Amino acid sequence: xxxxxxxxxxxxxxxxxxxxxxxxxxxxxxxxxxxxxxxxxxxxxxxxxxxxxxxxxxxxxxxxxxxxxxxxxxxxxxxxxxxxxxxxxxxxxxxxxxxxxxxxxxxxxxxxxxxxxxxxxxxxxxxxxxxxxxxxxxxxxxxxxxxxxxxxxxxxxxxxxxxxxxxxxxxxxxxxxxxxxxxxxxxxxxxxxxxxxxxxxxxxxxxxxxxxxxxxxxxxxxxxxxxxxxxxxxxxxxxxxxxxxxxxxxxxxxxxxxxxxxxxxxxxxxxxxxxxxxxxxxxxxxxxxxxxxxxxxxxxxxxxxxxxxxxxxxxxxxxxxxxxxxxxxxxxxxxxxxxxxxxxxxxxxxxxxxxxxxxxxxxxxxxxxxxxxxxxxxxxxxxxxxxxxxxxxxxxxxxxxxxxxxxxxxxxxxxxxxxx
Amino acid sequence: xxxxxxxxxxxxxxxxxxxxxxxxxxxxxxxxxxxxxxxxxxxxxxxxxxxxxxxxxxxxxxxxxxxxxxxxxxxxxxxxxxxxxxxxxxxxxxxxxxxxxxxxxxxxxxxxxxxxxxxxxxxxxxxxxxxxxxxxxxxxxxxxxxxxxx
Numbered sequence: 001x002x003x004x005x006x007x008x009x010x011x012x013x014x015x016x017x018x019x020x021x022x023x024x025x026x027x028x029x030x031x032x033x034x035x036x037x038x039x040x041x042x043x044x045x046x047x048x049x050x051x052x053x054x055x056x057x058x059x060x061x062x063x064x065x066x067x068x069x070x071x072x073x074x075x076x077x078x079x080x081x082x083x084x085x086x087x088x089x090x091x092x093x094x095x096x097x098x099x100x101x102x103x104x105x106x107x108x109x110x111x112x113x114x115x116x117x118x119x120x121x122x123x124x125x126x127x128x129x130x131x132x133x134x135x136x137x138x139x140x141x142x143x144x145x146x147x148x149x150x151x152x153x154x155x156x157x158x159x160x161x162x163x164x165x166x167x168x169x170x171x172x173x174x175x176x177x178x179x180x181x182x183x184x185x186x187x188x189x190x191x192x193x194x195x196x197x198x199x200x201x202x203x204x205x206x207x208x209x210x211x212x213x214x215x216x217x218x219x220x221x222x223x224x225x226x227x228x229x230x231x232x233x234x235x236x237x238x239x240x241x242x243x244x245x246x247x248x249x250x251x252x253x254x255x256x257x258x259x260x261x262x263x264x265x266x267x268x269x270x271x272x273x274x275x276x277x278x279x280x281x282x283x284x285x286x287x288x289x290x291x292x293x294x295x296x297x298x299x300x301x302x303x304x305x306x307x308x309x310x311x312x313x314x315x316x317x318x319x320x321x322x323x324x325x326x327x328x329x330x331x332x333x334x335x336x337x338x339x340x341x342x343x344x345x346x347x348x349x350x351x352x353x354x355x356x357x358x359x360x361x362x363x364x365x366x367x368x369x370x371x372x373x374x375x376x377x378x379x380x381x382x383x384x385x386x387x388x389x390x391x392x393x394x395x396x397x398x399x400x401x402x403x404x405x406x407x408x409x410x411x412x413x414x415x416x417x418x419x420x
Numbered sequence: 421x422x423x424x425x426x427x428x429x430x431x432x433x434x435x436x437x438x439x440x441x442x443x444x445x446x447x448x449x450x451x452x453x454x455x456x457x458x459x460x461x462x463x464x465x466x467x468x469x470x471x472x473x474x475x476x477x478x479x480x481x482x483x484x485x486x487x488x489x490x491x492x493x494x495x496x497x498x499x500x501x502x503x504x505x506x507x508x509x510x511x512x513x514x515x516x517x518x519x520x521x522x523x524x525x526x527x528x529x530x531x532x533x534x535x536x537x538x539x540x541x542x543x544x545x546x547x548x549x550x551x552x553x554x555x556x557x558x559x560x561x562x563x564x565x566x567x568x569x570x
Contacts, residue, residue, distance in 0.1 A: 357484035
């Protein structure tokens, strides 16, 4: 796992990573499902929330609820301060250059749509090309297809090898004078592959091509430093990094954001409105029309506080141990095939059997309290690439344990018995 | 019997392993494709309709045990039936899978298909069992757009 050192150096952790203590912070993990202890392995879909995040949401509605950037009254000032403080925390978390480069959105999907529509419609034209990879989530495919239809641009797909790694030579070959945008995932949600993001960005930048990284599956697992990556845009969701649903972040380089027109019109994104002409607000508010998800933003700030206090070296070692143990244990199951065997991987294990469908596995595992995802993981082209209709995916978070992986393995054996 | 045993009964597992009428039909005069966009299951249902009667029915595709078994049993049930009887059966299956029909109704009206009634305890799997039925419905109506369970 890669770790950008800047934040770890800034804040030494209060104590060593201890998974038993960590689990105590997540109340939902204590519950039973169908009479069995919950084993939550669907973190790629959404992560669970620590008590401190739940408390922050409660506190906001109990004591601070008010609209932001508007009232002169006490509550409005408090809510505004809390919301803007969360923006500062996010800036620190991803090492953005300034708060103006941190735009609150609903999630990764909205962040990508914002860039496709605002940047794409302004600066791309017929004949231009956009490069994505063959392991994108639908949210990093469809917004670009929509843009292509609107402006007549062409979508080019950078292929992956059989381990689920991007083929860099092919990517280099695809880059040309026609390429006007690159948008790739940082970590594949279906395969777990960690892409060589820095290299992808550098190669595009040699030709002056801007790059968006979809970081939804990256931020929960390792440190992300947007300036070190050099990317122009970075998109991620709060709910996959232990924060609330409905809130996410688009980081954009100020220089590009300044040139881009607003994505949506409405309140908060204006400085002056007359019926003849409207003057837009400054960054980041230009891209934040309407009352935002205030409690969500504050909750995301609380999630970042929680993450900042963790021992990230210990966390990385723990997640690495989880993935190794899981990979080894699953491969010992007769007939099981892992889809996604990249050298650099985050805690995601997708697997299939020839004779048992992922859905049936998912239902049977659930009866043993084990929550996994079965299906195409919003990445149908990835499924096609590997010639499978669906996979079962176990995706880990730092609160998971090796004992839980043993429960998963036992449950898989039980499922296989049904189809013997 | 646990809910799980109820879902994966021997008969269902057998249909999954050796699906009946699992073949392409060259002389089909009705055909429809069905997708379950949530899980990627897809099925193609072929019909040979003559004088309002389903002379032959077959299917192809890929899916979980529940969707395959449901499609396989459906072909057995509908072969030789009139169009009207097929529509009526579609309605009954729908009621059974969503738990709207009561137990007596199910065993009286559904015959062999009653074995699929365990699915209603697994809401996430209802669409697996209903995919083939939605698809045959579309084939009977002569719809050309792929059907989805959404």
